Amino acid sequence: PRIRINSIVPNFKAPTTLGDIDFHEFISGSWTVLFSHPADFTPVCTTELGAFAALKPEFDARNVKLIGLSAEGVEKHKAWVKDIEDVSLEGKEFSYPIIGDESREVAFLFDMVDEEGFNNINGGLVQTIRSVFIIDPSKKVRLIMTYPASTGRNSAEVLRVIDALQLTDSKGVVTPIDWTSGKDVIIPPTVSDEDAKAKFGEFRKIKPYLRFTKV
Amino acid sequence: PRIRINSIVPNFKAPTTLGDIDFHEFISGSWTVLFSHPADFTPVCTTELGAFAALKPEFDARNVKLIGLSAEGVEKHKAWVKDIEDVSLEGKEFSYPIIGDESREVAFLFDMVDEEGFNNINGGLVQTIRSVFIIDPSKKVRLIMTYPASTGRNSAEVLRVIDALQLTDSKGVVTPIDWTSGKDVIIPPTVSDEDAKAKFGEFRKIKPYLRFTKV
Structure with missing residues (x-):
């Protein structure tokens, strides 16, 4: 397989x-x-x-x-x-x-x-x-x-992607290119603005589908 | 395929x-x-x-x-x-x-x-x-x-590995974990100490098979 x-x-x-x-x-x-x-x-x-x-x-x-x-x-x-x-x-x-x-x-x-x-x-x-x-x-x-x-290989990249995957699983967010722990994350497009406000509080809306927040 | x-x-x-x-x-x-x-x-x-x-x-x-x-x-x-x-x-x-x-x-x-x-x-x-x-x-x-x-993804990692691959192709060296451009590189074990001296000049021999040099 x-x-x-x-x-x-x-x-x-x-x-x-x-x-x-x-x-x-x-x-x-x-x-x-x-x-x-x-x-x-x-x-x-x-x-x-x-x-x-x-x-x-x-x-x-x-x-x-x-x-x-x-x-x-x-x-x-x-x-x-x-x-x-x-x-x-x-x-x-x-x-x-x-x-x-x-x-x-x-x-x-x-x-x-x-x-x-x-x-x-x-x-x-x-x-x-x-x-x-x-x-x-x-x-x-x-x-x-x-x-x-x-x-x-790059040991920091392995840790970075583990941090990203674990954050996605625990917080329901996704991570932009070059993200590292502590940087702003992305609210997935499947979450409405209203639900995003309730779940994450403040967020920056760059495009209707591109919204950054902190977790 | x-x-x-x-x-x-x-x-x-x-x-x-x-x-x-x-x-x-x-x-x-x-x-x-x-x-x-x-x-x-x-x-x-x-x-x-x-x-x-x-x-x-x-x-x-x-x-x-x-x-x-x-x-x-x-x-x-x-x-x-x-x-x-x-x-x-x-x-x-x-x-x-x-x-x-x-x-x-x-x-x-x-x-x-x-x-x-x-x-x-x-x-x-x-x-x-x-x-x-x-x-x-x-x-x-x-x-x-x-x-x-x-x-x-990680844009710096893509550039890093391209630098590593191009250096391997042009200089006949390989790169250690977490290498970035300008850091010491590794002389492949297929090169004898004598040939390494002729080709690269000074090198640091940590183990018989682990030799670092600058290019």
Whole structure:
């Protein structure tokens, strides 16, 4: 099944650096960021998993679980994690699981491969790309990023879109381009001016369909 | 065909607000950002297309063509563009094309739909989501973002990843997480220390595989 925005994320069982998981049980009422990297002991991946580990308190504060993945075994991940602790965490413990997807079962289920990888699907040496799936507590996929091996992701953008999605769910508002936490939000066109006044108080009406407010 | 990182982007012909195009001819040696929005005369989309229009000089400076798309006609796009000029461009002209994909042919070719949209593929009322395809001058898809209708994108992130991809192509380096233009870059592990010294001069070796330099 192809995974789209609002797809229920498929379930799978897999070994991780913190023990075996059933993915749907792992999610169990949390937001989840599932993200893949090409290979352990490679440079861009080391900076990425380190940055996400350093930001774990920010993800915890938003009720978000992190889980990494590459097409390598758990023992290799565990050896690599010591490098990440050294490079990015001042020796502190790396504390989220990394899936050991040696069979590439999860990689192909989520299509975390590039064109060459897909064409070499039975070749055994396929690396995963830099995919990000943001999954809500009801197990729906809410946002997908697909970056190539050469380009490190943006940790602030992942937190920004989680803040936006959570605000949409909790307050019934939507967010404009380049929104960050604290900036004005948009009242959806499905809400009448009268209902908007009752629900949000003051709002700025730029066009009949473009109304900004604070939440 | 499913579009992945490094897929050659499929060709199509379509009407736009600036005339009919053949997409491969449109690209013709430029970088291209193809992005979809759910609907004209809606609030988040207005802020998005306005922000990209205001940043057009930045995209021009990077040899990047912008082209929008929604599942509505060109005449409706043209009427809406006047609102964008008013809201985001101080009345200046909106100057990149928007595809009128009333048949949803391009939307389905690029899978710019969510789960409900896909299941309603013959329903006729399917809106596009907020997809971004970054395409290089050789027509390869290099990066994909897939945001829901509720969440406006991040214009700085689109420019950041274009800078990263272009630097990778021109200098043979890769970029760490959260990299922005001017920050240190990474020497790929395929380059030996000796070759790195010859090519980049000084570099910082954090791990045998993690070496930072300036370009």
